[in-house]
Amino acid sequence: xxxxxxxxxAVSINATLADLMEQRPEMLLLGEDVGxxxxxxxxxxxxxxxxxxxxxxxxxxxxxxxVGQAVGMAMSGLVPVCEIQFDGFTYPAVNQLVTQASRIGxxxxxxxxxxxxxxxxxxxGIRGVEHHSESNEALxxxxxxxxxxxxxxxxxxxxxxxxxxxxxxxxxxxxxxxLYWRRNTPARDPQPARSATAARIxxxxxxxxxxxxxxxxxxxxxxxxxxxxEVDAEVVDLRWVAPLDLETILESVARTGRLLIVHEGSRxxxxxxxxxxxxxxxxxxxxxxxxxxxAPERRPYPPADFEKDYLIGVxxxxxxxxxxxx
Amino acid sequence: MLxxxxxxxxxxxxxxxxxxxxxxxxxxxxxxxEAAQVGSxxxxxPAPTVFPSYREHAVALLRGVAPDELVAQWAGRTFCGWxxxxxxxxxxTLVLAAQTLHGVGYSIGQRLQGREDFVVVYIGDGATSEGxxxxxxxxxxxxxxxxxFICQNNGWAISKPAGEQMHTxxxxxxxxxxxxxxxxTGQDPEAVFAVCARAAAHVRERQAPFLVEIQVERIxxxxxxxxxxxxxxxxxxxxxxxxxxxxxxxxxxSGLGLVDADWFHLVGAEIRDLRERLIKEFAG
Ligand SMILES: Cc1ncc(C[n+]2csc(CCOP(=O)(O)OP(=O)(O)O)c2C)c(N)n1
Ligand SMILES: [Mg+2]
Numbered sequence: 001x002x003x004x005x006x007x008x009x010a011v012s013i014n015a016t017l018a019d020l021m022e023q024r025p026e027m028l029l030l031g032e033d034v035g036x037x038x039x040x041x042x043x044x045x046x047x048x049x050x051x052x053x054x055x056x057x058x059x060x061x062x063x064x065x066x067v068g069q070a071v072g073m074a075m076s077g078l079v080p081v082c083e084i085q086f087d088g089f090t091y092p093a094v095n096q097l098v099t100q101a102s103r104i105g106x107x108x109x110x111x112x113x114x115x116x117x118x119x120x121x122x123x124x125g126i127r128g129v130e131h132h133s134e135s136n137e138a139l140x141x142x143x144x145x146x147x148x149x150x151x152x153x154x155x156x157x158x159x160x161x162x163x164x165x166x167x168x169x170x171x172x173x174x175x176x177x178x179l180y181w182r183r184n185t186p187a188r189d190p191q192p193a194r195s196a197t198a199a200r201i202x203x204x205x206x207x208x209x210x211x212x213x214x215x216x217x218x219x220x221x222x223x224x225x226x227x228x229x230e231v232d233a234e235v236v237d238l239r240w241v242a243p244l245d246l247e248t249i250l251e252s253v254a255r256t257g258r259l260l261i262v263h264e265g266s267r268x269x270x271x272x273x274x275x276x277x278x279x280x281x282x283x284x285x286x287x288x289x290x291x292x293x294x295a296p297e298r299r300p301y302p303p304a305d306f307e308k309d310y311l312i313g314v315x316x317x318x319x320x321x322x323x324x325x326x
Numbered sequence: 327m328l329x330x331x332x333x334x335x336x337x338x339x340x341x342x343x344x345x346x347x348x349x350x351x352x353x354x355x356x357x358x359x360e361a362a363q364v365g366s367x368x369x370x371x372p373a374p375t376v377f378p379s380y381r382e383h384a385v386a387l388l389r390g391v392a393p394d395e396l397v398a399q400w401a402g403r404t405f406c407g408w409x410x411x412x413x414x415x416x417x418x419t420l421v422l423a424a425q426t427l428h429g430v431g432y433s434i435g436q437r438l439q440g441r442e443d444f445v446v447v448y449i450g451d452g453a454t455s456e457g458x459x460x461x462x463x464x465x466x467x468x469x470x471x472x473x474x475f476i477c478q479n480n481g482w483a484i485s486k487p488a489g490e491q492m493h494t495x496x497x498x499x500x501x502x503x504x505x506x507x508x509x510x511t512g513q514d515p516e517a518v519f520a521v522c523a524r525a526a527a528h529v530r531e532r533q534a535p536f537l538v539e540i541q542v543e544r545i546x547x548x549x550x551x552x553x554x555x556x557x558x559x560x561x562x563x564x565x566x567x568x569x570x571x572x573x574x575x576x577x578x579x580s581g582l583g584l585v586d587a588d589w590f591h592l593v594g595a596e597i598r599d600l601r602e603r604l605i606k607e608f609a610g
Contacts, residue, residue, distance in 0.1 A: 028438070054438055060468060065427060065461040072431025075416070076439065096458075099421045100428070107405040107417050 010043045010180040012154025013119075016161050017044065017081065021051050024079060027165060028055040030066055031083030031119075040085055041121055041180050063093035067118060071100050074114035079165050087122040087174070088131030094139070101170040102145030113168030117161070122150075122174040123215050123264055125311055127304035133177075134301055135214070135265035140172050141242035141274075147171045148242040150213040152179060153188070156200065156239050163196035176215035186221035188237075199245040201252065205234035207325055208258040211249055211275055213238040216264045216312055223317035231325045241271045249275060250283045257288035258324055262312055267295035294320050327368060327515045328575055328585065329593055331360040334384035335572045336597035337393045340604050341400065345550040349609040350401040356383045358545040359478055361571035364388060365518025366446070366476050366538070370526045372414070374444035374474070375436075377429035380418040381478070382448050389415040393600050394607045401608055422453035426462035426475070433471040443472045444529060452483020454496050460503075466535035467504040474529050475500065475537040476522070478512070480544035485557040500537035512540035513571045543569050 007015075021027055029035075029044055029051075035058035038045030048056035059066045063084055070080035084090050097118065104114050124133030141148045149164065149171060151157035157175065164171035179185070193200040202217065203224055210233055212220045217237045224233040234252050238245065253259050259279055261272035272293040279291060294317060296310050338355050345353045356363065363384035367376075376385060386396050391408040398407030399418065406417035419425035429447035436443040449459060454477060466473045477496045481488045492499070500507035506528065510521050518540060525536045543566035547554035554563065579585045 026439075060461075060465055062461050062464075064458055065465050068424065068427025068458060068461070069431030069434065069465060072428035072433070073435035073438075075428065076432050076435030076441075078435045078438065092457075095421065096424065096427065100419075100424050103405075108410060109404065109406060111409070111411055 006183065006185070007154050008179070008181050008183050009151075009154045009157060009175060010041060013043050013157050013161065013175065014045060014047070016158045018047060018050065020162065020165060021047065021055065024165065026077060027079040027081060028057060028073070029081050029083070030057045030059050030070060032059055032061055032066075032085045034058060034083050039083060041177065043175070043180065044083070063089060063091075064096050067093040067096040067101060070116050071096060071104060071114060074116045075104070075112050079115045081117040081119065081165065084118060084120045086132050087120050087134040087136055090120055090136060093118070097140065097146065097170065097172070098143050102143050105145070105169055114170060115165050115168050116170045117164045118170065118172045120172060120174050121177045121180070123176045123178060124301060124307050125178040125215065127307070129304070133307065135174075135263075137172070137174050137241055138265050138270050141271060145169055146242065147240065148174070149240050150174045151239055152176060152214055152217040152237055153185070156237070159193070159196050160239065174214065178215050179218070185218050186225060188221065193239065194248070197240055197243070197245065199236050199238045199240070199248040201234060201248070202237045203233065203235035205232040205256065207232045207256055208260060208321060209234045209236060209249070209252040209256045210260045210262060210321070211236045211238060212262040213241060213271070214264055216262055219312065219314050220262050220317055223314045223321060226314070227318060227321055231321055233321060244275065244278070246278055246282070249279065250286070253279060253283050253286045257286060259287065259291045260294065260320060260324060261291070262294045262317060264311065265295065266298050267293055268298040270295055289324060292320060292324060327364050327519070328579055330364045330368070330384060330388050331515065331572045331575060332593055333597055333600065334360050334364065334387055336601055337387060337396070337604070338383060340601040341397050342546070342550060344397070344604065344608050345400075347609060350397060352400050352550055354381050354549045355546040356381050358480065358543040358566060358570065359512070360384050361515040361575065362476075362478050362512035362518055362540040362542050365512075365515035366522040366540070369519045369522035370444070370446050370474065373442055374446045374526075375414045375416065375432065375442075377416050377425040377432070377445060377447045378418055379422075379425065379448045379450055379453065380420055381450070385448070386415055389413045391415060393604050397604060397608060423449060423456035423458040423462070426459050427465065430462050430466045430469070430471050430473050433466075433473050434469055437472070444526075445471070445473045447473055447475050449475060449477050450483065451477060451479040451481070451488045451496065452486060452491055454499070455491055463500055463503040463505055463535070463537070470534050472529050472533055473535045474522075474525055475505070475535065477537065477539045478542050479539055480542045482544055482548065484548040484552060485554075495539060497537060497539040505535045505537050507537040507539065509539040510541070512542040513569055513574060515571065515575060542571075545570065
């Protein structure tokens with residue numbers, strides 16, 4: 001199977017942030033340890049030296065403070081790009097995101113359009129201790145007024161971040177921790193997405209559509225690659241889980257007649273449920289068989305020794321593909 | 327000052343009436359808070375940006391919010407009826423204490439851009455229990471943000487007495503965060519004005535936050551949906567009424583000969599006109 005050695009996700013995000021900071025004086029970075037240290041994952045390494053402590057701000061250790069003050073900064077015309085240290089520590093900021101950031105535009109009758117980005121390192125497979133391997137993107141996907149992106153390559157993260165700082169409403173960007181420094185990833189179809197908000201078809205195929213996003217996209221590609229001689233699978237990397245690019249999904253299903261959804265966030269009331277429901281509503285006649293979902297069951301992320309049982313791996317995906325197409 | 331207090335009282339009474347008639351959905355009265363609101367708003371002047379809570383009607387009117395703009399959100403027409411930017415009076419925030427962090431962040435943002443960074447944040451006694459208030463005080467102290475916190479302590483958070491809400495005063499708590507503070511009574515607008523003017527000078531000169539805790543009385547229930555008779559003794563409600571800052575200040579200025587019957591007549595006519603316009607807009 002072919003593999004590509006591209007720039008890692010962390011290096012790519014760092015370069016994008018630096019470039020945006022260069023172009024846009026109103027932009028600033030805000031988060032725990034993002035300055036002196038460059039973030040616990042070093043994604044913002046070197047940026048404080050380059051842009052100064054006023055624009056690369058080591059925030060107080062309080063997530064509601066990070067997002068709450070960012071809302072105020074956005075009201076003053078700045079474009080804050082916040083970092084939450086780990087997905088599992090997002091919760092203290094949920095109130096400010098859900099009841100404030102997402103609603104400020106409406107409350108102000110459009111007079112304020114806060115461009116505010118919250119970057120969140122996410123996901124497991126890193127032998128994290130409790131709370132360090134979560135995937136809570138579905139939580140924000142339900143919130144009107146918040147866009148939720150889940151890039152799985154540096155290229156996608158670059159396009160998404162450049163777009164996110166311009167749209168005048170909050171964007172939460174989930175960055176898979178286990179891809180930050182990984183450079184060997186399965187090759188992808190080179191054709192770019194139709195737009196910054198569109199999904200991307202990362203593997204072309206005729207027998208079955210697999211819709212996925214985030215780090216597990218790589219496992220899906222591995223499985224599809226491994227089965228290439230038996231099944232010709234098409235893989236759609238959503239890149240955004242809110243709003244969803246249903247057009248790309250439906251067009252793909254129209255070609256293949258089968259839909260499998262794979263994600264790392266737990267299954268119940270998850271992103272896959274929304275996709276399955278929407279495809280049933282709008283594309284039932286396109287389907288040759290039932291829509292299937294592969295995602296962890298509804299239980300807390302386990303201690304590291306057990307995470308392999310929790311996460312969706314290549315073998316499970318392979319088995320599912322075979323089950324659906326035999 | 328008395329004129330602003332009387333206007334606020336008139337609008338507040340009319341909004342309460344309109345709610346009773348079903349013309350608006352809900353009203354949170356500011357009666358009892360007028361001296362604190364008018365004194366503080368005049369003391370800081372027009373330059374600072376105000377981050378209100380949801381009961382600062384006298385501040386709103388003084389900043390130029392028209393009565394119908396003020397009432398619109400309580401009649402389900404909008405989430406904010408006025409132009410927040412132009413009036414530098416930002417929208418009411420109904421999630422308690424959320425605005426405190428916005429205020430501090432706004433002040434920091436303004437300072438970073440070299441613009442006027444003086445911000446006034448209003449908060450109730452009960453809302454100071456929310457984590458965001460503590461976070462905002464800490465952030466303001468650490469960042470030396472030009473934020474004046476004004477806590478109107480009316481002794482109640484709906485039915486919970488302030489004495490059961492906190493073990494120290496809000497002013498004491500502010501000092502724990504490294505914010506200088508003062509605690510005053512809020513019956514006399516001139517006293518409130520003097521203290522808030524000094525507090526504003528502190529914020530400007532030292533480029534540091536300050537907190538003023540103003541003890542006021544809540545004359546009516548928490549809102550038009552609240553029956554305070556269920557949890558407040560008749561004596562206590564009567565006591566609150568008896569300390570009405572509007573009637574007290576009116577009597578004092580009359581006694582001093584600073585205002586006379588003609589003046590009251592003129593202001594009364596102005597208020598009647600405003601009330602009639604409100605009726606036309608919402609019950610017409
Ligand atoms: C986060 C949050 N929790 C609860 C409420 C419901 N609520 C609205 S006002 C209020 C009491 C607030 O009391 P206080 O801060 O003293 O202000 P006051 O109403 O007395 O002016 C409560 C519990 C709310 N609006 N927001
Ligand atoms: Mg109160």
